[in-house]
Amino acid sequence: MRTHPSRTADRLLVVAAAGTGLAAAVLALLVAPTDAVQGQPQRLMYVHVPAAWLAYLCFAVVLLASIAYLLRRDLRWDRVAQAAAELGVGMTALAIALGSVWGRPVWGVWWVWDPRLVTTAVLLLVYLGHLSVRGLGDDRAAGARRAAAVGIIGFVNVPIVHFSVVWWRTLHQPASVLSPDPAPMDPRMAAALGVAVLAFTLAGALVVRRRLRVLAALDADHHPFPAPPVAAEPLVVLPRSRP
Structure with a gap:
């Protein structure tokens, strides 16, 4: 029996995400050195x-899929936007939570009204x-249009979040990736971070595919497709028998 191509792709993504995730864990916990200032x-x-990178990527997908939906009015694009937004929201919440846990021993507080955090x-x-x-409302298409508008306008905040550490005074350290002036980093730390980013990206692609x-x-x-019309059976006229 032949395996459906989408199932094969899912299995490959599972293997790739698991492999890179394991490699990232080994590099992060055993190979990368302990930071001299912040410690463990x-x-x-x-x-x-x-997590923050994957959130950015998801919201970029939301932007593109929302534009595509408004141009084509194809609900497949709306589903892409919804699946990506759901994952992006989860990753943003995870980034905020981990940032709070990280900030407690480093800054001495769980939360500050810092430009990056806000x-x-x-x-x-x-x-x-x-x-x-x-x-x-009950109108599926109207809901998709509203969501597309929010998805397009909301993306304006993504570069604001990313460059907030450049534009304003902040406690947050400079961006580690996608920055014109990235913070210096030990090559072993950079390798661990790069593999971790790849692992999250692969896992995110798998989650979005399954959610779709x-x-x-x-x-x-x-919204089931209408059933095809059933052809009427031909009317058979029997000859009248003579008495």
């Missing part, structure tokens, strides 16, 4: 930064709104 809490970077919290609320407006199948099934249940 700095190792949270190997999850915190990949803009990230706003980002989380924006994309929670993106998911929430879908359920306003669920959303497609839900759409099919709520």
